[in-house]
Amino acid sequence: MQRRIVSLWFPRMASDRILRSRPIHAPFAVTSHEKNTERLYCLNKEAMQLGLTSGMGLSDAKALYPDLLTREADPHADERFLKLLARWAERYCPWVGLDGQNGLLLDMTGSTHFFESEDGLLTDIHERLQSSRLHVRSGLASTVGAAWALSHFSKGVAPSGQLKATLSPLPVAALRLDEATCAVLLRLGLRTIGDLLATPRATLGRRFGLPLMRRIDQAFGDQAEQVNAVAPDVSYAARLNLPEPIGLYDDVMAALERLLVRICEKLKTQEMGTRVLLMTCQRVDQASVQVELRLARPMREVASILPLFERSVRDVDAGFGIDQIRLEALAVESLPLKQLETGCTQPKKTDALSDLITRLGSRIGLERIKRFEPADSHIPERSFIISPAAYCDAQGEWKEQNLRPVRLFSPEPIEGSDKSPPDTFRWRRMRFSIAQATGPERICPEWWLDDPNWRSGMRDYWRVETRQGRRLWMFFTPQRPAWFVQGEFA
CATH class of the missing domain: 2.20.25 (N-terminal domain of TfIIb)
Structure with missing residues (x-):
């Protein structure tokens, strides 16, 4: 089966993300702080038509166009938005990966037959993204390097078996080379990929080394390059919207139990346990009340966790009523399933001690409950350490030694x-x-x-x-x- 890769490049993603919620038809730029000065980071179409470019100083741009609208860059928001686009792209194929800070790679191998043609696939992607006010450039080829080259320096589809003819006219920068290497190649008169292919391979290898040869081989499929799919973000959270506001203790506990069942089932499926649970109660006056529960050990048993909320829930100020409750497991740890011992109905001593620490910690704070741990030293003052009991396991054994005072x-x-x-x-x-x-x-x-x-x-x-x-x-x-x-x- 012929491999087919789609590369999507969003050259104006930062500005498109901001303007989607507040569309304007005026020059707009996203700025970032670089080298002790504010510079243009991403521009919309109107700003680019004025001749402004990325990397230009903000003061210079304002001097030329005082009416330029700007906003500071938010890399974290851009990263979250790109991951949302990756989830959206899963409608075309199940294997989607990130390509830098503003690109996606789709492994369409075995999925292109769902569309009339490969050109029709790209057309459908463009139409859907343009309807969401996103500017995108795309390329489709049999390798990651070739698809990237088409999306950044050309467009369309590279037919199977015609990579050389498709990539030869493109500049050497289409091979994802660094600026220094591209500058040296241009000084030597090697401007296009076709010029590189016409040069003896041994000569290029001696002059530029492995990086250049690896990029050429990746672009033409002589060296494998995989698409690293985005790992799904597992969220251990549940929300309950109430038809009528509630405020009684029993009603809040009943709603909390329903949410706990959903979260604990998910934790059990993933063989995980939680140490921190956060309950957020949204009141009808738009105010919110939060209750945080910290556990001394990873847990996922509803019957054990629910009673630990009782004291905190009684102190919740419901105001004029609560119409939404959200529960989230903030800190999760691996908690593999274990074989139950025959005839064992009582909880382990370690679990009972952890539950006691949790109940005490909900009153005075887990950090205030300390535990003595053995240390590898024969000096009396250094033979032990004091650690928070909830965040350390009592695995060390006190060695038998000469009697020490209390x-x-x-x-x-x-x-x-x-x-x-x-x-x-x-x-x-x-x-x-x-x-x-x-x-x-x-x-x-x-x-x-x-x-x-x-x-x-x-x-x-x-x-x-x-x-x-x-x-x-x-x-x-x-x-x-x-x-x-x-x-x-x-």
């Missing part, structure tokens, strides 16, 4: 200079006498880290039980003889 604080000096713990000492304005001491446990500093708290060198730690009932964690520094208290056991 409370850990900065070292506090006490009196004493011998290597053995002093029989009596004063700490925090209190006098203690030692009943039992266990140790020492020598801990050396991590030489690769410059920690000011460990510049005194190694430490000998002791577990001390006092007659007054306090159980302390003390250490002695041999380099600079001194005693410190750093922790207290429960």
Whole structure:
């Protein structure tokens, strides 16, 4: 089956997008900030007829035509509009890809027979786009490079088997070469693709290298080039328009449950789970109220998610009534299906803990609920990290090691200079006498880290039980003889 590619180029897409909603019959230009100055980015037909060109400074254009209407460019809006055009182009074939910032590529292989002819296909595309106030140039050929060359430097259809005759009269820029390469070719007298084909291939390869040869081969089908289809944007959102305004708590929860069922079914089909849900209630006075629910783990069970909305929904100000409710899953993660264990009816402990964190987080915020995580360090202060419990998995295991105190604080000096713990000492304005001491446990500093708290060198730690009932964690520094208290056991 002969491959057929359609290239659509929208040279005035930025201006056409803006003027579709507000059509005018006057010179208009879209501007962009480049090299510390405002320049013309895209012009409509009337502005081009005045002699203005893209890249011209805005001040120069205003000096020539003070009545020129302008508007600042919005690349994100242009990108969204181009994706909408790609979805529209799927009416002709299922495989549509983007071509730069203002073009589309349609792989029409096996689909051209639905139209009377290939010329009729292009005519139909032009008529539909022109009715939507969009200017387009098109080309159809058996390769991506040839179709692009026709849409940008010519028009029409390149018949199968006649690529050489169709492309030869076109300029060398039709091969999608950079400006520097085109300038060198023009200085050498190679102005058209036919001139390149008449030049020995070895000569071109030695002078211009692989990029030029690759573009020639792609244009004539000697090197494959695929059309990368636009990945569909999956939206996990649902909306419910109400025939009569509602405001009661039970009515809002009933509507929310219907929306949750639709979203959770889609999440289950895609094997995804959500961590953030946003409910937007549109009131009859055109005001909107939003309720955001953050989850400690990816979820897609309606029965588990719906009760978590109860407290927030009770606080919603319905005003004179709510006539539309929209629910959207903002943050989704992969949540593969799992085999259920035989006879297992109780939820896992990890899931129950995550649900508890979610309920608490809905009141005080998920970021305020912390979790201790083990860290790979033998230094007491560095043996753990504190992370938000909702955004980290408790996968690390606390290694079995010497007993550590429940409370850990900065070292506090006490009196004493011998290597053995002093029989009596004063700490925090209190006098203690030692009943039992266990140790020492020598801990050396991590030489690769410059920690000011460990510049005194190694430490000998002791577990001390006092007659007054306090159980302390003390250490002695041999380099600079001194005693410190750093922790207290429960």
